[in-house]
Amino acid sequence: MYQLYYYPNNASLAPHMLLEEIGAPFKLELVDRTQQAHKSANYLRLNPSGRIPVLVDGDLVIFEAAAICLYLAEQHPEANLLPAIGTPQRAHTLQWLMYLTNTLQTELLTYFYPERWTTDQAALEQVRVKAEERIGEMLDLLGAQLADGRSWFIGEQYTLVDAYLGMLCRWTRNLNRPARDLPQLAPYLQRLLARPAVQRALKSEGLTEPWV
């Protein structure tokens, strides 16, 4: 049985949504960030970077949320979360997953933890303001991909990119210009939230509305 090391609303949420989507048995293992459990010796043995999430599948241990999403999708081709190898859809799925994990997610971390980017207390707010501006540009770019009326980010098929984007859009919910207020992202996020698997993941992490 899969074990997903998680903390509510952390980067574990996208893999969690996919596990619900797939329907394979899994167990959630809480990593209590309030107790610094992600920096404990036991956890560092699973993920030496001390970050959440980790997926354990028998003897296999994987960290990095995007890698976990890819692994789960590959293990369960019947769930159709990753288009076939060699197709343009596969290339675009990988393209957007990379964009999300190393561009938007990174910028969100700058916004939430500006103290990691400067030792100057007076500069904290400026770092945050610039990060928020850049997040806004990224959300606009993402929204523009949906302008042709497609149901999901890659096309008509729900993929792992949708779970990942949904997680990151949720993280913007308290920004001045959250994803849910953008014209193309708003209906897309409602479609995402209507999925029973997404609802199960959000609820079982104890998250409350508004979900995005």
Ligand SMILES: N[C@@H](CCC(=O)N[C@@H](CS)C(=O)NCC(=O)O)C(=O)O
């Ligand atoms: N690139 C990593 C980032 C994971 C990450 O930063 N997780 C956060 C929680 S959302 C964390 O564990 N932060 C603790 C820390 O940075 O010390 C991934 O996507 O898995």
